[in-house]
Amino acid sequence: MAAPSFPNYVPSKRDFKQGSFPTRQYKGLSGAVCYVTFGNKASGYELRLEYAAINTATTEEIMQHYMNTQGGVDDFGVPDNIWQGLGSGIRDLMQKPDGIRWSYGEAPQVESVLRDRQNVRVTLIGNLIAK
Amino acid sequence: MSNINLIQFLSIDTAEWYKPNGTATGARQVPQSYRYQNFFVQEEKTLVVGGISKKYDFAPFRVEGTTSSLNGDNGVLQVLFPYSDYAIQLVERGNGNRLSQLTLYTLWLPTSNLQATSFSNPQQRDYFLGVGASFSETTIELRFRSSIDSVGSNFPARSISYELAGYLPNNADLVLQ
Numbered sequence: 001m002a003a004p005s006f007p008n009y010v011p012s013k014r015d016f017k018q019g020s021f022p023t024r025q026y027k028g029l030s031g032a033v034c035y036v037t038f039g040n041k042a043s044g045y046e047l048r049l050e051y052a053a054i055n056t057a058t059t060e061e062i063m064q065h066y067m068n069t070q071g072g073v074d075d076f077g078v079p080d081n082i083w084q085g086l087g088s089g090i091r092d093l094m095q096k097p098d099g100i101r102w103s104y105g106e107a108p109q110v111e112s113v114l115r116d117r118q119n120v121r122v123t124l125i126g127n128l129i130a131k
Numbered sequence: 132m133s134n135i136n137l138i139q140f141l142s143i144d145t146a147e148w149y150k151p152n153g154t155a156t157g158a159r160q161v162p163q164s165y166r167y168q169n170f171f172v173q174e175e176k177t178l179v180v181g182g183i184s185k186k187y188d189f190a191p192f193r194v195e196g197t198t199s200s201l202n203g204d205n206g207v208l209q210v211l212f213p214y215s216d217y218a219i220q221l222v223e224r225g226n227g228n229r230l231s232q233l234t235l236y237t238l239w240l241p242t243s244n245l246q247a248t249s250f251s252n253p254q255q256r257d258y259f260l261g262v263g264a265s266f267s268e269t270t271i272e273l274r275f276r277s278s279i280d281s282v283g284s285n286f287p288a289r290s291i292s293y294e295l296a297g298y299l300p301n302n303a304d305l306v307l308q
Binding site: 038040099 | 134135137170171215242
C-alpha cells in the first residue's frame with residue numbers, strides 16, 4: 001500500500017546502492033561459469049540518508065513518517081529534494097527504478113548532538129512489490 | 132560466459148461446486164483456471180501451446196522437488212506462494228488443493244529473447260494432481276504428485292486402466308480393484 005512521500009528535506013549525506021538481478025552462478029571445476037536468471041528486474045536497492053544537526057520538528061516529521069508507514073510495511077515515494085545535485089538521467093535511475101517501491105529498511109536512528117539538534121540516519125530499501 | 136533465463140508458467144485448474152443463481156438444485160463441478168508466470172515482474176505474458184494462446188499474470192511462486200526414478204515412484208512437486216488472497220483462493224477452490232490439476236511449462240531462454248510479449252514451444256511440460264496444502268505465517272505451499280509415472284514390473288500385464296486401478300492413481304502402490 002502506498003503511503004505519503006518521505007519528508008522532502010535535503011540530506012547532508014546520501015549513499016545509494018543499485019539493486020541486483022535474481023541470478024545464481026554455477027562454477028565448474030574448470031573455472032567456467034554459467035548463470036541462471038530467475039527474473040527480469042533488479043531489486044534490493046538501498047538508500048542511506050544522513051541529516052546532520054537538524055531541528056526537532058524535522059526529526060519528529062521523519063519519525064512520524066516511519067510510524068505512518070507501519071515501520072516499513074507501506075511503500076512510499078522519495079521526493080525530489082532527496083536527490084539534489086544529480087542530473088536527470090542518473091536521478092531517474094536512482095529515484096524510480098523500474099517497478100521499485102521504497103520502504104524503510106530499518107527504524108530511523110536519532111542522535112542528539114545539541115539542544116534542539118539531532119543527527120538522523122535513515123535506511124530505505126527499494127524492492128519489487130508482488131501483488 | 133553463458134547465461135540462461137529460467138521461466139515457469141503454471142496453470143492450475145481448481146474444481147469448485149457451482150450453483151446457478153436462484154436454483155436449489157443443479158449444482159455442478161466447474162473447473163476454474165488460474166494462470167501465472169514467475170519471471171516477468173508485474174507484467175502479463177502470453178504462452179502459446181498447441182496453437183492456443185493464454186495470458187499469464189505475474190505471481191512470485193517457486194517450484195521445487197520433481198523427481199523421477201526407475202521404480203515407478205510418482206514425482207512430487209511443491210509450489211510455494213506468498214501468503215496472499217489469490218493463493219488462499221487457489222487452495223480453497225481446489226478443496227484444500229485436493230481437486231486441483233496443475234500444468235507446469237518451463238522455458239529456458241537466452242536474454243535476447245526476453246523482450247517478447249508472447250512465448251511458445253515450452254521445452255518442458257509436466258502434469259500434476261493436487262494432494263494437499265499447508266500454511267505458514269508467510270507462505271502457502273501447494274503439494275502435487277504426478278498423476279502416473281510408470282507401472283512396476285510386478286504389475287499384471289504391465290499395463291494400467293481405469294478398470295484395473297480405479298480413479299486417478301497418484302501413488303505407485305497400485306491396488307487392483
